[in-house]
Amino acid sequence: MIIRRKSGYFVLSEKTRRNLGGPYKTKEEAKKRLRQVEFFKHFRK
Template sequence: MIRKRGGKYVVLSEKTGRSFGAYDTRTEAEKRLRQIEVFKHLKAKGGGASRRRPA
């Protein structure tokens, strides 16, 4: 969810209220929220965007 706080748009977790960043524009906040949704979907499928190389 996106809330406006102190002149910034803050991306928050709907379940915990955890902040995922504050942005100057609503467009930037919406972009970040979409990124979070993509990673949440990947995690649910069992995949992920791991940047680690196999040993």
Template sequence: MIVKRKAGYYVLSEKTRRNMGGPYKTRAEAVKRLGQVEYFKHLKG
């Protein structure tokens, strides 16, 4: 999930709310990172 905070956009885990990346200046950068996280999550099987 992507969350907007004071410092910028953060990518957080859905279940644990753990930080997976950020802060990013734009939402587009955060969406790109979220795609990377999802890709590697599904790569493991």
């Protein structure tokens, strides 16, 4: 999930709310990171 805070956009885990990246200046940068996380979550299973 992507949330906005004062310092920028952050990518957080859906279940644990753990920080997976950020702060990013734009929402597009945060979306790119979220796609990377999803890719590696399903990579080589």
